[in-house]
Amino acid sequence: MNSVYKLHTRLIKTGLHKDPVSVRQFLLACVPLVPESLPYARSVFDLIPNPDTFSWNTLIRAHSRASPSVALSLFYAMHRNGVSPDHFTFPFVLKACALLQRGQELHALILKLGLYTDIFVMNALIHMFGCCGLVNIALKVFDEIPRRDLVSWSSLITCFANNGFGHEALAVFREMQVTTSITPDEVTMVSLISTVSSLGALELGRWLRVFMYRNGFDLSVLLGTSLIDMFSRCGSIAEARAVFDEMPTRNAYTWTALINGLAVHGQSGEALRMFHEMKKSGLRPDCVTFIGVLLACSHGGLVEYGWQVFASIKNEYDMEPMPEHYGCMVDLLGRAGLLTEAYEFLVKMPIRPNSILWRTLLGACAYHGNLELAKQVKEKISALDPNHDGDYVLLSNIYGCSGRWAEKAGLRNLMKVQMIEKKPGCSLIEVDQMIHEFVAGDNLHSQSKEIREFLFSIIERLRVMGYVPDTSNVLFDIEEEEKEYNLNFHSEKLAVAFGLLNAGGRRTIKVMKNLRICQDCHSFMKLVSNIYDKDIIIRDRNRFHHFSKGICSCKDYW
């Protein structure tokens, strides 16, 4: 900021502050500086009698990141003043628009000004439409570009990826590989890795890894960390670990990605060991690291150590614990059955607990069957967030477990009246680089009949060995047989049956599920892993379950 004043003083002293060229130079010098210099730049700009396109561009550019709405209104002021925008103006205006998630009206103006041949403008348009969620228009703009460069392709890939079209994003990448000689850069790769990660598509992730090897990508901190996160989310903590070991340099994010990965995979001891290693290497854990560490304590049942870590956030690292850290503590206490302590902890916390924190406790009450406390907690949640479906489902399950079917039916009716629908369970499984989706009880899959028949044959086989479906988590108070029927078609059972049918020689079956796995599916998976001699990995809403030889990595504590 000081240098701006100095520069301006010198301009005034030398009388150059009225010379348009010098003023333009001065404005340009303000651009890369801190946001506080912007009003100053603006006041200098206001003194220019007839600012030209260059001066307007400079001012818009200066505002495009830090105050995008100002940048956009400057653009309109420029337009009103009869100064014509050019191909330098739009990339910055569009960047501001992207941040504001508006600006579709500029498209027509750009076409009118004949700027559709300018690659920078068109790439910025794709980015802007992507940020506005207008994927179709972004694709249309992409198709209209005569000679596309890496930024065009990357912008389209990111546009698809960020709007939930993961497969399309990967398809665009493949198309780029086949139809052009453009080599992707690190930014493109990171965007692809995070796409694969959100799809949970391990095979595709491996393919990207090989691609990076073959194309001579260095394992930079950014790429390595993204890969660790991706492999861990796709269910392969071993491959995440291999990438970590291979990386020449690591930063705090790298360690955090591995610690979190180990924690959700139930490798609590290893997660905590890495936490100590990280501290020893001189890196400072951040708030996300602590989420992983507390998660490890929670899944490992380490109450005492969890308290120590929680206290250290403030005492040792001088950070305020965030709601997520409180959530981990409630989870830790709840899992360990210390429900009263968890309740006290929430009541005494310095910020007002939100409904998510109370809901974590409600889940623990459901798990331990504590109806009295559950009712109290439900009241707290209702006061904060009356329309959430999960709580009704949980409370209704507690009533069900305690055999209070009448109250349970009442609650279900209340849900219907208030139009709160239960979210259907949904599981994803990847076979031969294709993702197959199963929704509880659905028969939409092309192999649906075969899968159901096979599933029944598995259940029969398990029954002979003494398996009895555990119906305590099923919602409705209906006839035992029908309840069992619903249970049989939970989405992860359908996915695993499909996986077994199409396993070929593979040892491991991996499934991703949107909800928490129920008691019955959990016992089912344990038995199947034993009888069919397969490893089954299920990522549910909270963690990974590795089923092998009849045991689960969570030690039946989730």
Ligand code: ZN
């Ligand atoms: Zn289930």
Ligand code: ZN
């Ligand atoms: Zn488990």
